[in-house]
Amino acid sequence: xxxxxxxxxxxxxxxxxxxxxxxxxxxxxxxxxxxxxxxxxxxxxxxxxxxxxxxxxxxxxxxxxxxxxxxxxxxxxxxxxxxxxxxxxxxxxxxxxxxxxxxxxxxxxxxxxxxxxxxxxxxxxxxxxxxxxxxxxxxxxxxxxxxxxxxxxxxxxxxxxxxxxxxxxxxxxxxxxxxxxxxxxxxxxxxxxxxxxxxxxxxxxxxxxxxxxxxxxxxxxxxxxxxxxxxxxxxxxxxxxxxxxxxxxxxxxxxxxxxxxxxxxxxxxx
Numbered sequence: 001x002x003x004x005x006x007x008x009x010x011x012x013x014x015x016x017x018x019x020x021x022x023x024x025x026x027x028x029x030x031x032x033x034x035x036x037x038x039x040x041x042x043x044x045x046x047x048x049x050x051x052x053x054x055x056x057x058x059x060x061x062x063x064x065x066x067x068x069x070x071x072x073x074x075x076x077x078x079x080x081x082x083x084x085x086x087x088x089x090x091x092x093x094x095x096x097x098x099x100x101x102x103x104x105x106x107x108x109x110x111x112x113x114x115x116x117x118x119x120x121x122x123x124x125x126x127x128x129x130x131x132x133x134x135x136x137x138x139x140x141x142x143x144x145x146x147x148x149x150x151x152x153x154x155x156x157x158x159x160x161x162x163x164x165x166x167x168x169x170x171x172x173x174x175x176x177x178x179x180x181x182x183x184x185x186x187x188x189x190x191x192x193x194x195x196x197x198x199x200x201x202x203x204x205x206x207x208x209x210x211x212x213x214x215x216x217x218x219x220x221x222x223x224x225x226x227x228x229x230x231x232x233x234x235x236x237x238x239x240x241x242x243x244x245x246x247x248x249x250x251x252x253x254x255x256x257x258x259x260x261x262x263x264x265x266x267x268x269x270x
């Protein structure tokens with residue numbers, strides 16, 4: 001293969017996992033991030049053209065600043081990129097425009113561009129429990145979130161990466177498609193923490209906060225207002241059950257079942 005595939009966020013949770021199956025498939029990968037040899041920073045537009053030049057496809061993660069999405073996608077198209085795969089959030093079509101503005105802008109830019117595109121809308125990652133996000137609290141034995149007993153089909157990041165790599169190296173059968181990526185079954189947060197607790201032998205308590213208390217806690221920690229609004233919107237969608245039903249998109253795309261939460265726990269916590 002002579003493809004040169006750009007992977008943004010290549011040191012992040014999904015990006016670094018996308019690199020491996022691409023390389024295994026024989027693709028030439030340009031791994032880009034703020035700390036990579038191929039430096040990319042959404043806030044520094046001088047880094048955009050160097051990482052795009054000569055690439056045939058790109059894996060994108062939406063910028064926080066919605067104003068940056070359209071110019072980057074336009075530059076990618078002008079640079080000769082032929083395929084874009086965007087990681088987005090499940091339920092974004094039912095999320096207000098003022099929540100996850102970067103994702104909304106990125107989806108709009110990708111859908112409106114003149115190259116082949118595919119959008120991957122993912123549920124919450126299983127790895128959020130063990131990598132950043134909730135990791136410190138889980139390891140400390142107390143996770144505080146504005147959740148209830150609505151279940152969530154947490155999706156394994158490795159599954160997302162394998163789907164992304166498959167599409168990035170495809171011949172077009174996934175063009176113009178949007179896939180909802182979930183785990184094979186749903187568990188509540190209490191059940192999820194119970195499984196991790198059983199694997200580690202340590203008690204982990206779930207503290208169910210009110211949305212107002214959660215918001216106040218985040219703001220007191222210096223979390224930006226827009227990030228707080230995004231998290232509020234996500235948790236509201238979760239409590240309303242918008243993200244609760246599993247899909248079979250991963251199984252259909254990869255020809256195997258999506259990774260279960262139990263498998264994740266056995267691999268990450270045992």
